[in-house]
Structure formats: C-alpha cells, structure tokens
Amino acid sequence: MADAANPADGQAKQPPRLIALDWGTTSLRAWLLGDGGTVIDSAAFPWGIMAVPDGDFAKALATVTGPWTQHHEALPMLASGMVGSAQGWREIPYVDCPAGVDELVAALKRQLAFGIPLPIVPGVTIGGAFPDVMRGEEAQIAGALELIPALHAHARLVLPGTHSKWVTVRDGAIVAFTTSITGELFAVLSKHSILGRPALAAGKTTPDPNPTPESWAAFEQGVAAIRDNPSRGLGSLLFSARTLVLTHRMPPEVSLDYLSGLLIGDELRNALAEQPRQDTATLALIGERALCQHYVRALALFGVAEPPVIASAAVAGLWRIAEAAALVSPRWSPPP
Numbered sequence: 001m002a003d004a005a006n007p008a009d010g011q012a013k014q015p016p017r018l019i020a021l022d023w024g025t026t027s028l029r030a031w032l033l034g035d036g037g038t039v040i041d042s043a044a045f046p047w048g049i050m051a052v053p054d055g056d057f058a059k060a061l062a063t064v065t066g067p068w069t070q071h072h073e074a075l076p077m078l079a080s081g082m083v084g085s086a087q088g089w090r091e092i093p094y095v096d097c098p099a100g101v102d103e104l105v106a107a108l109k110r111q112l113a114f115g116i117p118l119p120i121v122p123g124v125t126i127g128g129a130f131p132d133v134m135r136g137e138e139a140q141i142a143g144a145l146e147l148i149p150a151l152h153a154h155a156r157l158v159l160p161g162t163h164s165k166w167v168t169v170r171d172g173a174i175v176a177f178t179t180s181i182t183g184e185l186f187a188v189l190s191k192h193s194i195l196g197r198p199a200l201a202a203g204k205t206t207p208d209p210n211p212t213p214e215s216w217a218a219f220e221q222g223v224a225a226i227r228d229n230p231s232r233g234l235g236s237l238l239f240s241a242r243t244l245v246l247t248h249r250m251p252p253e254v255s256l257d258y259l260s261g262l263l264i265g266d267e268l269r270n271a272l273a274e275q276p277r278q279d280t281a282t283l284a285l286i287g288e289r290a291l292c293q294h295y296v297r298a299l300a301l302f303g304v305a306e307p308p309v310i311a312s313a314a315v316a317g318l319w320r321i322a323e324a325a326a327l328v329s330p331r332w333s334p335p336p
Contacts, residue, residue, distance in 0.1 A: 001238055016072050017328045019065050021118075023083035024048055024136055025162075029314075030064045037319030041068065049088045057089040061118065076327045077118050078108075078318055081136035084120035087139050094125035094133060105325045112325075121321055124174055132179050136314075137165050137286075143317030144286050144310045145172055156281040158271075158307075160264075160291045162187075166271045168281065178274075182294035188211045189263075190256055195238060198245040198252035199326045204331035207257045209290065216297070218254035222261020223298045227268050264298050272302055283307040 014034040021031045026048040032041040043064055047053065052060045062069075069075060084092035092111065095103045107122040109290045123135035136158050145152050152172045159165040162183035168176040190196035190206070199205070225237055241259045244250035250258060275281070283299075284291040284307050292309045300306065322328050 003179055013097040013311060014038065014040070016068065016075060018161065018319065018322050019068060019075050019077040019082075020315060020322070021061075021064075021077065021079040022081050022136060022139070022314045022318070023079050023088070024081040025050060028060065028064060031315055031318075032068050033315070033319055039315060041317070043067075047091045048084065049082045051319070058081070076307060076322065078121065078322045078325075078327060079118055080121035080139035080314070080318060080321075084123065090116070090120070091119075092122045093118045094123045095138075097126040097177075098170075098173040098175045099124045099326050100171075101321060103173075104138060104142070104321055106168075108325050110322065119325075121318070121328070124177075126177060127247055132177060134177065134179070135165075136166055137167070138174065139321060140286050140313040141167060141169065141174060141315035141317065142320045143168065143313035143315065144284065146320045147310055147313065148284065148308065151282055151284055154281045156279075156283050157286055159286045159297060160284070160295050161287060164267060172259045178271070180271070182263050182267045186260055186263050188278075189238070190259060195259060196256065198242065199256045201253040204253050204256060207260055213255065214251070215254050215257040218250065218257040219261040220296065220297060220301060222263075223265035223301045224261075226262055226265030227301060230269070233263065237262055238264075263302075264294060268289065268295075268302055272304070285309045285329065286313045 008333070016032050016034055018033045020031045020033055024190055028045045028047040031039050034040045045060070045064060047060050065077070083089050093107070095107050104121055107117050111119050111282055121139050123133055124138045125131065125133045140159060144157060151157070151169065153170070155169045157165075157167045157169060159167065160182070162181070164180045164182045166178050166180070190199070207219075211219065225240065226234070226283045227239065238259070239254055241262065244258070245252050245255050282306065285295055287309075289309055289311050292311075296309070297308055319328075
C-alpha cells in the first residue's frame with residue numbers, strides 16, 4: 001500500500017482504478033485509488049448517515065464522486081461503514097465470526113449478483129450471552145493485516161473511538177471482539193452531566209487537541225486512579241472529576257482530560273484483565289494518531305510496551321477487499 005504523500009504526482013503517473021468510501025455515522029470520506037491502492041485524490045464531507053442532505057444518499061454519492069466519475073465513468077466503487085446499517089442507505093447482513101477477507105468478499109459478491117451499483121462491505125457479528133457487532137472496523141482490520149503482515153497469525157487490535165473495539169485475530173480472521181462505548185460515555189458525561197460543568201465554566205468544552213504538559217498530567221492521573229483502585233468501580237471514581245476541582249486539587253481547565261483518563265483507564269483495565277497471561281497476541285492500535293496516543297500513554301501506565309499505531313488502515317483494507325473480489329480487475333463482471 002503506497003503512501004499518498006503527493007497525490008498530484010500519483011495522479012500524473014497512473015490511471016485511477018477504484019473509488020473507495022468510508023461512510024460512517026458522522027462523516028463521509030472518499031478516495032480515488034490507483035494501482036496498489038495508491039491514493040490519487042481524496043475528499044471528505046460531514047455527511048454521515050444521520051446528516052445526509054435531504055436523506056438522499058444517491059445524490060450525496062454523486063456529489064462526492066462526481067469530479068472523478070465525469071472523467072472515469074466506468075470506475076468501480078466500494079464502501080464500508082454505517083452506510084450498510086439499518087439506519088444507512090441499505091442494510092447489509094452481518095457476517096458471523098470467524099470472518100476474514102474471504103468471508104467478507106463472499107457476502108460482497110452476493111450483493112453484486114443482484115446488481116447493486118455500490119457494493120458495501122458487510123459488518124461482522126459475534127453471538128453469545130452478550131452479542132456484539134461492528135461496521136467499518138472490519139475493513140480497517142483487513143488493511144492493518146495488509147500493512148503489517150506479522151499481525152496475521154495472532155494479534156489483538158484496538159480501534160479507539162466513540163465505540164472502541166478490542167479485536168482478536170487468528171490466521172487472518174476476526175475470531176472475537178468486544179465493544180466499549182468509551183467515546184460516547186465521554187461525550188455524554190462532559191456535555192450533559194455535572195462532571196463537565198467545571199470545565200465549561202472555565203471556557204473548555206473539549207480536551208486540548210494538542211495536550212499541554214498539564215493536560216497530559218491530568219489524563220495520566222485519571223488512568224492511574226483507575227489502575228491503583230481495583231476495588232472501586234468506575235461510577236465511584238467518576239465523581240472525583242468534580243470533587244478534585246471543588247477541593248481545589250485540580251484546575252477546572254484540565255478536568256476533562258482527567259475524565260478522559262478515567263474512562264480510557266477503565267476500558268484498559270477491563271480489556272487487559274480479559275487477556276490470559278500466556279496469550280502471545282501482538283497488540284496494535286488502529287485509528288487517528290492523536291487519539292491513539294492517549295491509548296499509548298495509558299497502556300504504558302499499565303506496563304504495556306508501546307504498540308504500533310496504524311493510521312491508514314481503511315484505505316488499505318478497502319483496496320485489499322476490492323482486489324480479492326476482483327473489483328479492480330478489468331476482466332471482472334458480476335457473477336450470474
């Protein structure tokens with residue numbers, strides 16, 4: 001998977017082969033890809049599935065891809081994410097675990113057989129007493145395995161976000177995963193609870209995008225509070241985000257960083273406790289680097305060595321799936 005350090009150069013050197021889309025809840029990202037998945041051009045719009053203008057998915061797709069398709073009409077397209085959910089453009093059934101690229105492609109080809117113009121990568125589900133689901137992360141995981149082949153045999157992949165995923169991979173397939181709604185909890189507590197009021201009164205509504213030393217110290221204090229008090233539940237420790245400010249032991253400006261540390265620390269405490277000591281899975285982070293850096297720091301406080309951070313997995317995964325489905329082959333045609 002080549003890096004698109006200079007898209008203009010890539011565009012001059014090779015023809016486009018695929019339009020890849022990551023269409024999630026809050027945003028729509030699109031890439032024009034050349035041979036090997038090289039990024040030739042890209043676009044991003046705040047048109048997640050809940051904010052598509054007039055609810056017209058077809059029009060939104062045409063707007064995003066129009067500058068490319070007017071010059072290259074026959075380009076295949078491939079999408080992943082919540083666009084394939086019940087709230088999206090069309091609902092695509094989940095694939096059961098274990099799920100690798102072969103299983104995703106088999107479901108993709110069933111869609112193509114019915115003439116759907118925009119094939120959507122299916123999500124993945126796992127059963128049991130507490131069933132779980134993912135949409136979009138499966139493409140990122142395919143990309144991560146492509147970018148770092150050493151993860152293929154046995155890995156534990158962490159995808160931080162609104163709904164963080166902890167995913168176990170064996171022999172290139174997703175065999176187990178759990179979801180923590182860490183990001184959503186932070187949004188609710190910081191904006192709609194008493195815990196966010198001190199920071200709001202100080203003019204802060206979110207943690208610093210470029211944390212200061214004071215912000216990092218508050219974040220790590222929150223992680224350490226979770227780590228060092230295993231007998232106390234998260235609900236009890238959360239209130240300290242307010243009381244530390246009330247007792248003048250923490251500036252209100254960094255209280256949200258502390259709250260973030262509590263929530264991420266609790267996610268890590270639970271996830272790491274589930275992993276047997278003899279488990280030799282390689283740990284890696286997949287996602288936006290700034291958020292992943294918070295997990296790197298938090299993991300260090302739990303004694304975990306710094307894992308690799310994979311920031312471009314979606315593009316690599318969509319290309320890998322398209323390649324396996326022969327979408328990027330000039331001789332490909334939908335099955336009968």
